[in-house]
Amino acid sequence: MAAALLACVIIDDNEINRFTLERAVERHDQLTLAASFPDAVEALTYFHDGGAVDVLLLDIEMPHISGLELVKLLPEPKPAIILVTTHASFAVDAFELRVLDYLVKPVNYARFCQAIARVMEQHQPAPPPPALSAAVPTDISATGTDLFVKINGKLQRINFEDVLFIEALSTYVLLVTDKHKHIVGGTLKNMEDRLPFRHFVRVHRSYIVNLHRVEALEDNMLRLGQHEVPVSRPYQEQLAQRLGAL
Known part of the structure; x- marks a missing residue:
């Protein structure tokens, strides 16, 4: 059975760039073009009226409402968002808004397909979490808290007791x-x-949390400091067991 096509919306104030993205969507056999807009204001009406969208290809620098501002205004649940811009300097701001990917113009079609593949991964059923082994003790204290990770091209020691979650x-x-x-x-x-x-536990396709820093669980949302992290259905039972073992 063939997978359903993903509805794609494009927002870009540059006509040539918009046309290029439209052609890329048309070439891809897993996408269908639902709508294409020259500005974010017009697109907002489409979204609030319940317009179909699975994937949003969004320019950042636009008049009236920027792409980053639009992401904050989108109704929930938000679609998979791929930002498209001429400036790579926006990458950190983009990731803060939890966009799925970030393409720099001119967009290479192979790179475009890579971004769409990430969207398609999200639409696949989440794999079930590994079963808790009876041999694994319920005491989840770790022996040592530091790990070296590569940040900005250099290895840096991180105390993982300070890490709330990984996204x-x-x-x-x-x-x-x-x-x-x-x-x-x-x-x-x-x-x-x-x-x-072992006190770092996967709770969602996109999140691993530090159970030592969980403050509350309500409506399948974990609170860790000033942050909230969603818990997806396949991980709920295992999370409840791990929290009960603390």
Whole structure:
């Protein structure tokens, strides 16, 4: 059975760039173009009226409302957002808004396909979490709290007791502490495989949390300091067991 096509919306005030993205969407056999807009104001009406969108290709620098401002205004649940811009300097701001990917103009079609592949991964059913082994003790204290990670091209020692959670961001992960956010190269799976600390637990396709720093769980949202992290359904039972073992 063929997978359903993903509805794609384009917002870019530059007509040539918009046309280029439209052609890229038309070439891709997993996408269908739902709408294309020259500005964010017109697009907002489409979204608030319930217009179909799975993937949003969004320019950043636009008049009236910028792409970054639009992301904050989008109704929930937000679509998978891929920012498209001429300036790579916006990358950190983009990741703060939890966009899925970030393309720099002129967009290479192969790179475009890579970004869409990430969207398609999100639409796949989440794999079930590994079963808790009876041989694993319920005491989840770690022996040692430090790990070296590569940040800005150099190895840096991080005390993981300070890390609240780890979030997937395109081809990077974000280590979030009370005071800092460290962007580290690699995937969330790579980071998960490296972590020697059993109190770091996967709770979502895009999140690993430090159970020692969880303050509350309500409506499938974990509160860690000033942050909230969602818990997806496949991980809820295991999380409840791990929290009960603390």
